[in-house]
Amino acid sequence: FWLRPVGCKPISVESSQQKRREMASFIRSALLLPLAYGWAANTSLLANSARTTKPEQIYQSSTSQTPDICTITNPSQTLLITNNCPSDVAVFANIGYGEVHPSCLQNLVVGQSVETQMTTLPTFHGWQLGIGVFGSTTVFEYTIGSQVSYDISFNAGFDIGMTLVSPASTTVVTHSAAPDAYQLGSSGCQVQPCVAPVHFSPLGRFELYLCNRPGDMNTPGPCGCTPCPGCPCEAGSRPECTTSGGGIFCAPAGSPGCSCPGRSSPAGLTCA
Numbered sequence: 001f002w003l004r005p006v007g008c009k010p011i012s013v014e015s016s017q018q019k020r021r022e023m024a025s026f027i028r029s030a031l032l033l034p035l036a037y038g039w040a041a042n043t044s045l046l047a048n049s050a051r052t053t054k055p056e057q058i059y060q061s062s063t064s065q066t067p068d069i070c071t072i073t074n075p076s077q078t079l080l081i082t083n084n085c086p087s088d089v090a091v092f093a094n095i096g097y098g099e100v101h102p103s104c105l106q107n108l109v110v111g112q113s114v115e116t117q118m119t120t121l122p123t124f125h126g127w128q129l130g131i132g133v134f135g136s137t138t139v140f141e142y143t144i145g146s147q148v149s150y151d152i153s154f155n156a157g158f159d160i161g162m163t164l165v166s167p168a169s170t171t172v173v174t175h176s177a178a179p180d181a182y183q184l185g186s187s188g189c190q191v192q193p194c195v196a197p198v199h200f201s202p203l204g205r206f207e208l209y210l211c212n213r214p215g216d217m218n219t220p221g222p223c224g225c226t227p228c229p230g231c232p233c234e235a236g237s238r239p240e241c242t243t244s245g246g247g248i249f250c251a252p253a254g255s256p257g258c259s260c261p262g263r264s265s266p267a268g269l270t271c272a
Contacts, residue, residue: 065095065097066093066095066097066100067095067117067119067121068102068117069093069102069104069116069117069118069119070102070103070104070105070116070117071117072115072116072117073117074117076203076204076205077117077118077144077203077204077205078115078116078117078118078205078206079115079116079117079118079205079206079207079208080113080114080115080116080205080206080207080208081105081108081113081114081115081116081129081208081210082111082112082113082207082208082209082210083108083109083110083111083112083113083210083211084110084111084209084210084211084212084213084214085110085131085160085210085211086110086211087110088107088108088109088110089108089131089210090105090106090107090108090131091105091106091108091129091130091131091210092129092130092131092132092133092134093105093127093128093129094127094128094134095121095125095126095127095128096124096125096126099133099134102116104116108210118142118144118148118206119144120143120144120145121143121144125143126141126142126143127140127141127142127143128140128141129141129208130159131159131160131210132159136157136159137157137159137160138152138153138154138157138158138159138160138161138162138173139152139153139154140152140162140164140208141153142206144203147200147201147202147203148166148200148201148202148203148206149198149199149200150164150166150171150198150199150200150201150206151171151181151182151196151197151198151199152164152171152173152180152181152182152197153181153182154173154176154181154182154183154184155182155183155184155185155190155191155244157184158175158176158184160210160211161173161174161175161178161211161212161216162208162209162210162211162212163208163209163212163213163216164199164206164207164208164209165206165207165208165209166199166201166204166206167201167202167203167204167205167206168199168200168201168202169199169201170219171199171219172212172216172217172218172219172270173218173219174212174216174217174218175218177227178218178221178271179197179218179219179220179221179223179224179225179226179227179271180197180218180219180220180221180271181197181221182196182197183227183229185244185246188229188232188248189229189230189231189232189248189250190227190229191244191245191248191250192229192230192242192243192244192248192250192252193222193227193228193229193230194223194228194229194230194231194250194251194252194253194258194259194260195221195222195223195228195252195253195260196222197221197222217270217271217272218270218271218272219270219271220269220270220271223260223261224261224269224271225269225271225272226261228260228261229250230250230251230252230258231250231251231252231253231255231257231258231259231260232248232249232250232251233249233250233251233255233257233258234249235247235249238251238255238256240252240255241255
């Protein structure tokens with residue numbers, strides 16, 4: 001999810017700060033308790049697992065560890081992916097072992113839909129799906145426990161909007177400042193919001209629309225139509241003061257000295 005506008009040349013990303021921020025989303029997808037309270041865990045455990053290999057090396061060891069999502073084994077728990085973008089796309093998947101390209105999700109023509117299997121993963125792993133190259137695109141993230149926790153993230157970049165329809169609710173992000181998503185990473189605590197834009201849903205059938213649906217409007221985030229970054233804190237000052245990289249330490253709402261605005265927007269409101 002590093003910046004890669006559709007139709008433009010990808011920007012090279014190799015810094016350790018960028019790698020650490022990529023892995024923050026894997027951890028938040030896997031650790032449901034931190035997600036629920038809106039803070040990201042320390043990323044040191046997985047800091048080097050995502051982009052330490054070049055794309056051509058990934059297929060030598062990692063694809064065998066990534067479940068096949070093209071074969072439907074449980075029709076009651078699926079993700080229907082629809083390409084509403086203006087051109088054909090290819091979808092990647094990443095669960096922490098490296099980028100893979102499911103055969104059923106390559107060369108999706110405009111308007112095409114493909115049903116995929118949603119699966120559980122080992123602890124500390126979560127699904128990430130997007131187009132382009134992992135590390136340069138908007139991603140849909142989810143993990144399955146007793147329920148499904150999920151989010152849309154462009155922590156380090158944005159290339160397309162996404163709409164996710166779950167059995168519980170609909171999440172719409174259409175541009176790079178949409179409030180119902182993890183925000184673009186920069187020099188502050190946007191990567192670790194004081195209240196995380198994470199959603200929870202019963203198991204069931206999910207639908208992901210790449211480039212949204214006609215007429216979709218942004219849904220409010222946990223603080224309404226304004227994103228709510230986390231609160232800066234001093235490293236080592238308290239256990240809940242964590243980092244996603246770049247030497248930026250943040251604390252969640254409710255911790256000492258950190259308050260977060262409540263969601264003032266009424267239910268059903270959409271945002272610009």
